[in-house]
Amino acid sequence: MFGLLHRKLLRELAASGMTVLAIVLVTMVGIACFVAMQSAHRNLSWARGYYYSRGRMADFWISVKKLPREELFRLKNIPGIVEIQPRIRFPVTVDLPDQNKPLAGVALSLPDVLRPTLNQIEILRGGYFTGTRPNEVIVNDVFAQAHGLRVGQKITLNLGRRREDLTIVGTAFSCEFVYPLGPAAIVPDREGFGIFYLKESFAQDVYDMAGAANELVGRLKPSGRETVRTILAEVERRIEEYGVISTIPLDEYPSNTFLSQEIEGLRTFAFIIPAVFLVVAAIIVNIVMIRRIEQQRIIIGTLKALGMDDRVIGWHVLEYALVVGALGGVLGCGLGQWLAGAMTQLYRRFYEFPALPSRWYPDLHVEAVALAILAAGAGGWQGMRRSLALEPASAMRPAAPPLGGSVFLERFRLLWGALTPPWRIVVRSLFRHPFRTVAGLLTGILATAVMSMILSLSVGIDYLMIFHFEWVYRSDATLVLKSEQNDSVLEEVRRLPAVRWVEPILAVPVTLRYRAREKLTTITGLRQDRLLTAPRDRVGHAIAIPPVGFVISRQLAKELGLAAGDDVEWRPVKGRREWYCSPIAAVADDYVGTAVYANIAYLDRILGEECPVNRVQLSLDENPQQRTRFFQELKRLAGIEEVLNHADMKGNLEKTLLRNIWVILSIEIGFAGTLFFGALLSAGVIAVEERRREFAALYVTGYTPLQIGGLLAREHLFILLIGLIMGLPLGYVLSDYVVGTYQSEVLRMPLLFPPRVWLLTAFWGTVFAAASHLVVETMIWRTAWLEAIKANE
């Protein structure tokens, strides 16, 4: 009995075309997203956990001006701290023969002799420092590979005031540079930013740091991680006279923040997207199953009359849904595994783990298929109940004719009178199948929500890029000077080739204090008439630099509980360490990092600075040859610690991020489109089957297949339209939820939902709806309507 019913089932499945296709498609995409995102999530989480623990990732980074090592005893016995290690860290530039401009990098000191450290490097090629030469360097492996640097080769680094030729002894990976960000960048540039490890003794020598350090890294007890900010405040208090420039806990450490935000984001997506798809799949299953029970009521009645058990019949009915769900699930697992591989491949370009394998997680696949089956089962449940409720005697009579009568709208005579008969058919059919109409609406709303969320996020990323790199930071390069200088440096820079415009910056590392809260940050002093740095408000209007007081990032203001008009206390970490008080003139919106802006003249007045410049920002000629000349000339200029090449950074951003985003966005739009496609396809196919007699009658009356299809198109258009209108708010809520996982000091995703998103959602929704209607229309063309009018269903 089981076997024969299975044969019936398999033959039905083989014969049922489009509706099963719609269910399988939607389930498959949902499950694929689930498997892909969960797998990618696990791959990344695994790599993070594995490499962080293997390398003993630090829990905090403290940057100081210069701390004698013998003073480290002051930090002993701070509860919560397991160990603290001093090291030397400086920005460097590197001259490579194949590059016509110096590249940025960071130099870090390591013990002369290999011993365990925090952020332990892993040597990938070559070896550790030898005892023979002082000037040896270990280069991060990715940079070395990008430039074909080999062990034994020499490279030239500009270290502080000295140019040094160093011998590469090895290449390495470090867990603290998984996402190796150059200065002011938000995506890694594996060619343009290098990490150079120097011998401790050598670094002390070249940086004039004998017996001292300018960075501390430390590890906390697990219990200490929750109170990390209190602990860091205590550390800061004990060594404050050595100039604490910044204290960064792990969760604000950029490399970790970017990685962890992505992992969190994946988890959010891996929940939202599959949930929506499976709900839509369940709705389609529900409609298809109820329809199927209607079609098979006589068969079910007959089986009951033959004496078949209800349990067997119910199971047989439900099994159809389960098999279809399982099919979608299994296909989804395959597609998902492939996608997981592709995503992980993509992550390998951004996150530089020595190995980031894309694994196969059997439990995840089992869970995925179970979810697919569960969704289909939930969708099929009502159909099964109906099959059980069928009385054999009445089931074998043909179904009662559908309810007729006028619908609610007909009471509005004026409105009703204005409708042409085809529209009346449409409206009546919508109102006479309220459940189906509501189900259609629901799928429309969900599809719209997902589509608009995806579009909103992509608009947000676009906006973030434009906002940050074109509106706020508009310079082509920033020169970081080794020390404060007077205005004459501007003249010097202006004389370099290709320089079009020069502006000074005075960066003052400070502690901000408001009520009990303190925060280490840097005040950026700008000239009132500055053009190259323009803080902006939420809608992108430039905020003037006030003559008195600060403009502060919204994120910082939120952290300190500040609002415009409040007075904030601040104290420089270097020089005369006194508390000053300044008003907050305005709050600026930004998405990358945080900043406090002030008028350079205002800072001078308060600090009594004689040399009001420690950075120079500039705009350059577009001509690439001229630019190259600029960077070559720059090498000769003394007193430059670091060059931030914004132009190249933007180029890199375009290259690595935006190109990938287009691929990802198209896939996402395609996926969201399957919701529209699947939902409308199943609705259309069912309508064509169910209303054969009605359509056949219209056909005989002289309607063309195109006009018959038009009736359905109108119905779907109506549902699509309402779904769009109602789905957009839900899309906004979803976007808000997702954007919420990308909010950190380092990077904040803006939540944008402009009319462009509505229009694009409507556009793509219509495109996919039209595609599904094309299939339905083809079905209508192929139906032999004259046969349909004679045949019994």
Place this chain on the structure above:
Amino acid sequence: MLGRYFGLTRYAQSEVVTGNSSEGLLRVMQVTKVFQMGEVTLEALKDVSLDIHEGEFLVILGPSGSGKSTLLNLIGGLDRPTVGHVLYRGMDLSEFSYRNLTWYRREVIGFVFQFYNLIGNLTAIENVMLAANLVPSPLDPFEVLEKVGLWERANSFPSQMSGGEQQRVAIARALVKNPPLLLCDEPTGALDDVTGRQVLRLLLDLCREMKKTVVLITHNTAIAQMADRVVRLRSGRIVEVFQQPHPLPPERIQW
């Protein structure tokens, strides 16, 4: 287990319900059936009593709407009377549990429908086997198919068969369970007269040779001529019951 799942082994379960056979095969006692359809109450059967004897060929005759299908459904255990009792070998169907009613339909009744109600995507033999697998000791499906003369069409799907052939498959499906009682609802209603007569011959042969009790309902008075006994229904009441000591063979019936 897998074999059962894929139909390689047979599966059936049976609960034996035993009754008292001296009471006659089936007894309909003062049965009334009321349908509530919205605000309209329809009395389909009014105080109907009827005995069905073992081995007889009984024709229930009546125009459409006379309640004959309702009566058949009550006898077949597809429906329960509003008032009154249906007794099978002395057991009251109205006191049967849902499970027992399913057992009754499975093992006592073989249904033959006007529109055959074959399962469209199972072949002839599969349709028969589907019913065979419901009972613990069915007849051999192939033999039954041979008996109804469709040995060669065993692997045809219903859509590939004529109406008469489909009805013979439906009869085979009813017969394969080896039930004592065959209930036929207008079995020739959708057939032309030649094939109709063949189907009637088959049913008569089953009654005579295999000692099956056949209850056939029809609005076609001509068919009544082949019955051992005829019950006339009109407007939910039995208006006439008469014996025919010399029924005509189906071949000689004209309609």
